[in-house]
Amino acid sequence: MMDDKQQQVWETYLTQKWFSFGKQGQEPYTRQMILSTDGQITNYGSNNEKFWQVKDDKLQFLDLNHQPTTSFSLPDDPSAMKHFTLIGTYLRNPNVKHQLVAHDAVEALRDVRDDLVQNVTDRFWDAKSPIYPVGRKIxxxxxxxxxxxxxxxxxxxxxxxxxxxxxxxxxxxxxxxxxxxxxxxxxxxxxxxxxxxxxxxxxxxxxxxxxxxxxxxxxxxxxxxxxxxxxxxxxxxxxxxxxxxxxxxxxxxxxxxxxxxxxxxxxxxxxxxxxxxxxxxxxxxxxxxxxxxxxxxxxxxxxxxxxxxxxxxxxxxSMKAKMIEQAKPVWPIQHGGKRILWTAHHSVGDSWFRFGTFPEIYKSMLAWTKAHQELSVLFNPHPLLREVIETEKLHGLTVADYDDFLKEFTSLPNAGVLQHTTQYGASAAADVILTDGYSAFYEMQIQRKPIVALLRPGHTPFTPEGKQILRGLHVETNIAHAQQEVLRLLRTPDDKRGNQVAITKAWLANDxxxxxxxxxxxxxxxx
Incomplete structure (x- = not known):
């Protein structure tokens, strides 16, 4: 166990250096990381590395919630480091190794100074030379x-x-x-x-x-x-x-x-x-x-x-709005039933917009899809959903649970998963869309689709303009009610279509x- 004197030596050393940080053997994420004396990590913008501490013979990087994310084993003193480098384990994926390389603060500051001098020199020539006017690229x-x-x-x-x-x-x-x-x-x-x-x-x-x-x-x-x-x-x-x-x-x-x-x-x-x-x-x-x-x-x-x-x-x-409007219908599931597109946002934790509902509803959606074999249900997760589940600690849902769900869901004769490609052909082919956001709230209005919006309690508030966009949606806060609304919209015309036309008009005005x-x-x- 590191004694108090050793810990003080390490803390002093760490606060007097600048660091390169990244995956072992790869281009670093940053070459300018600073471990401040107040325990914060500065000059670097990741939420996974916001704070640091020396504890139990280890240097630990902590996230916004002060939870350890990377742990570096420390030798007895800094002089025992090999090539000024520490290798640590990324605790959310132990297969990932992080590398921290110390740089002398004077050298690092000299690099910054040289950059500033070059910038000032560039501005001087911009100002003095008649062929390099300020603010105008030649x-x-x-x-x-x-x-x-x-x-x-x-x-x-x-x-x-x-x-x-x-x-x-x-x-x-x-x-x-x-x-x-x-x-x-x-x-x-x-x-x-x-x-x-x-x-x-x-x-x-x-x-x-x-x-x-x-x-x-x-x-x-x-x-x-x-x-x-x-x-x-x-x-x-x-x-x-x-x-x-x-x-x-x-x-x-x-x-x-x-x-x-x-x-x-x-x-x-x-x-x-x-x-x-x-x-x-x-x-x-x-x-x-x-x-x-x-x-x-x-x-x-x-x-x-x-x-x-x-x-x-x-x-x-909007180029994107015109592209969505012109998307050709494509449905990847070979099933003759009414088509339901279910999209899931990635903000399932508490660190972003807080619209994602997947952890709360995926079991219900699996059971509902099994129970309604007359429907064709396509699941379209946000590209970041799996990564958020893997990197953030979510109550009751692991990445293994997510992968098991995908395997079981795709094994159903009336279900499928759409990933790593554009979803607008599928939304154009869908009869009803069930979504927890974010862009889907308004994008599918361009295609004049009945949209059931499942809103999660505590999400980032809508602006007044956002509340106007909601007029094109059927808003629910309970998954059972949302599923009932999907079934109702398969039987009856969508009374929100007129609102959708008005909401999206300006986006589509320029071809x-x-x-x-x-x-x-x-x-x-x-x-």
Whole structure:
């Protein structure tokens, strides 16, 4: 057992270093982690590593709830470390080993200083040279250059019309970077279901791409040398990307945000009971956010009370909404009954929007599907659902329980599971949709489908605009009542359809939003 003096030596050492941290043998998640004297982990944004402590001969990383997530065995003193490195076990998946490498704080600060000096030098030349005007990228090439950083096949449809239009326009030069998707800065996804699946879709669409497996900093450097004029990232969440592709390392170019959801006006931000999703700090970096419709008064007010600028928002309609509207019906279950699409959100714990109901209802849905052999029931889980179950401690549900459910559910003659692909063909083919959200609350309204919304108690509150969107849904708070409503809607016309038409009208008004986006880029570059 480590005595008090040894523990003090370790705590002093750990607070005087900067660290690289990540999976053993792979590109680190960060090279700038700091273990602060107050027990917090700073310079790193994952909820899995928020606090640290030295306890029982171990350095422990703790999550937001102060639960241990990674444990590093410590030698008697820091001088016994091999190559300044500690190897620890990720407690939520013991097969995963984490590596922590110490760097001298003076050297780390020198690196930061050098970056700052280079930044100041760049700004000096911008200001002094007549051929480098401040705030304006110089056209040193004959094409407008745009790079996409892609990590999700499921949300690719929100960008595909623009990607194809750019490929066909001789004025633009296009680069598509593909990376594996991570969750809260941890890669917990099956590689064959993320980057390679994404690349398969791009290949089938005749699109060339640059596959980035691990050297993210190298890819970032080459993208800068290529001099991208515009960069599009697939989501606004920095935690879904390695450090190299975080917002503050990309805004040397003009960042474009095209939401993978149609609208962000439905709820307050996660963990808050008011406010707007449009005040996300990511949007401080963004040159233009192309919205589906004009800002509402409440959104304008929230933006005015933040450092986000109203200037970045440009309503153009929604490529995703048009894609959903035009989706061809496809039903993967060979069964002749009425078709029920059941979608499940990933926010099943208490750390996000708290809409997910899967742990409470999956047994009931299994029994209901068995009892109604006249129905064809397709389960469509959010791409993150399994990963959340695996990484968060949920009462009464393990990842083994989830996998057992999938196996039993798919063994039923009238049931199936849809994963790792777009769900809009299935929703277009469905007769009724049962969902706990989040995007499904409004996306399937575009297809004029009867939608039963199962709301979980304590979810993130709806905004006034979100409550208006609910007018297109049949809202229930009890799974038995929701199942009864599904059966009723199979027999009777949907009285919500008129509301759905009104709610979605603005999103569908422009047949080609991608052309408006391209024109905005041309105008910015002076074409």
């Amino acid at each position: 056209k040193t090439h004959s094409h407008i250059r745009i790079a996409f950083i892609l990590n999700s096949v499921e949300t690719l449809p929100a960008l595909m019309p623009l990607i194809k239009a750019l490929q066909d326009d001789a004025m633009f030069e296009l680069k598509l970077l593909t990376i594996s998707r991570i969750y809260n800065t941890v890669n917990v996804f099956d590689e064959m279901q993320t980057r390679s699946g994404l690349e398969d879709v791009l290949h089938k669409n005749g699109l060339n791409y640059i596959s980035v497996e691990s050297d993210f900093d190298g890819a970032l450097k080459k993208m800068r040398l290529w001099q991208a004029d515009f960069i599009v990232r697939q989501s606004q969440w920095d935690n879904d990307y390695p450090d190299a592709f975080n917002a503050d390392r990309l805004d040397w170019a003009r960042l474009i945000h095209i939401p993978y959801t149609i609208t962000e006006k439905m709820t307050a931000p996660a963990h808050l009971d008011h406010g707007s999703m449009l005040t996300n700090d990511y949007y401080l970096h963004v040159w233009r956010y192309f919205t589906a419709e004009p800002l509402f008064p409440s959104e304008k007010k929230a933006i005015e009370q933040s450092f986000v600028s109203k200037d970045i928002f440009q309503p153009v309609g 080609h939003p991608e052309y408006a986006i391209m024109q905005a880029m041309r105008g910015e570059m002076g074409y």
